[in-house]
Amino acid sequence: MTTDTTTAETTAVTTGETVLDARGVTMRFGGLTAVRSVDLTVNSGEIVGLIGPNGAGKTTFFNCLTGLYVPTEGEVRYKGTVLPPKSFKVTAAGIARTFQNIRLFSNMTVLENVLVGRHTRTREGLWSALLRGPGFHRAEAESKARAMELLEFIGLDHKAEHLSRNLPYGEQRKLEIARALASEPGLLLLDEPTAGMNPQETRAAEELIFAIRDKGIAILVIEHDMRFIFNLCDRVACLVQGEKLVEGTAAEVQGDERVVAAYLGEPFEGDPGAAEVAEVEAAEAHAAEAEATATATATDATADATPASPATPGESTSKENDR
Numbered sequence: 001m002t003t004d005t006t007t008a009e010t011t012a013v014t015t016g017e018t019v020l021d022a023r024g025v026t027m028r029f030g031g032l033t034a035v036r037s038v039d040l041t042v043n044s045g046e047i048v049g050l051i052g053p054n055g056a057g058k059t060t061f062f063n064c065l066t067g068l069y070v071p072t073e074g075e076v077r078y079k080g081t082v083l084p085p086k087s088f089k090v091t092a093a094g095i096a097r098t099f100q101n102i103r104l105f106s107n108m109t110v111l112e113n114v115l116v117g118r119h120t121r122t123r124e125g126l127w128s129a130l131l132r133g134p135g136f137h138r139a140e141a142e143s144k145a146r147a148m149e150l151l152e153f154i155g156l157d158h159k160a161e162h163l164s165r166n167l168p169y170g171e172q173r174k175l176e177i178a179r180a181l182a183s184e185p186g187l188l189l190l191d192e193p194t195a196g197m198n199p200q201e202t203r204a205a206e207e208l209i210f211a212i213r214d215k216g217i218a219i220l221v222i223e224h225d226m227r228f229i230f231n232l233c234d235r236v237a238c239l240v241q242g243e244k245l246v247e248g249t250a251a252e253v254q255g256d257e258r259v260v261a262a263y264l265g266e267p268f269e270g271d272p273g274a275a276e277v278a279e280v281e282a283a284e285a286h287a288a289e290a291e292a293t294a295t296a297t298a299t300d301a302t303a304d305a306t307p308a309s310p311a312t313p314g315e316s317t318s319k320e321n322d323r
């Protein structure tokens with residue numbers, strides 16, 4: 001696979017129509033609001049990043065976009081049309097995704113895994129498949145040719161007949177992306193695509209994502225690797241406790257002190273201010289000091305009351321029992 005774009009800054013791809021338009025997306029699980037009124041758009045030609053500390057609601061938001069969850073409130077549109085709340089219909093509409101944990105069919109070959117991803121794009125029905133008529137054979141040959149093209153694109157065509165479980169970890173992640181691409185999406189959602197990768201694999205994943213964008217597919221990516229995300233994305237949104245805290249260019253988000261604070265667990269706007277924190281710390285220190293004084297006084301009193309002949313080890317005095 002080759003690509004002529006290696007950083008978000010050098011890209012010549014122009015952004016255009018709104019591909020994804022999520023408005024006021026809220027997802028509650030009982031009393032827990034995992035995602036709260038999040039708006040997010042992705043335009044064609046864009047790579048948008050979604051960051052946030054663990055438990056911020058990123059995957060839940062992805063699940064709302066892809067029909068795995070029906071949002072409690074809000075609306076998700078793909079190219080202007082409201083998406084149906086069923087994942088296979090969302091895929092058929094043009095949104096494909098990968099998952100945080102690899103979900104390949106481990107006993108199937110690399111090629112077969114990609115062919116599975118094409119099922120939303122094949123028109124041959126059940127009877128055609130059962131009777132294996134000319135229509136079926138033609139469709140099958142076309143699907144296979146397209147799957148091989150995709151394998152060539154990700155650099156795994158030479159391993160088409162290998163079992164997917166025998167691929168190294170980085171190649172398994174690539175294969176998942178190829179399978180997602182097999183549904184011919186207009187938007188690709190990637191959930192932590194570099195998790196568990198070494199630096200070389202991460203670099204290769206970055207190039208692959210640029211190459212996918214260059215093919216006209218918009219991308220929304222969740223990732224914890226900040227260097228990766230800020231190098232890759234045209235725009236980044238940061239979720240904290242289910243809410244969108246900041247959105248902007250990589251440079252804007254990188255320099256935003258609220259984002260730094262959210263990651264480091266330091267106070268940000270809305271959290272207790274420094275004065276309140278200092279007040280609480282002073283009160284705690286005072287309480288600890290008072291407790292230490294009280295303990296010292298009690299120890300002195302105990303020493304005064306202890307009989308000349310101490311109790312046998314393991315046996316407690318009546319005063320200790322009172323304490």
Ligand SMILES: Nc1ncnc2c1ncn2[C@@H]1O[C@H](COP(=O)(O)OP(=O)(O)OP(=O)(O)O)[C@@H](O)[C@H]1O
Binds near residue numbers: 034
């Ligand atoms: N099906 C569910 N039922 C109940 N609570 C859930 C469910 N899915 C997620 N949550 C909760 O919603 C919150 C957000 O979780 P989510 O997995 O979306 O966060 P995240 O930002 O993707 O985290 P990470 O970076 O660790 O993957 C968490 O408190 C989580 O425990």
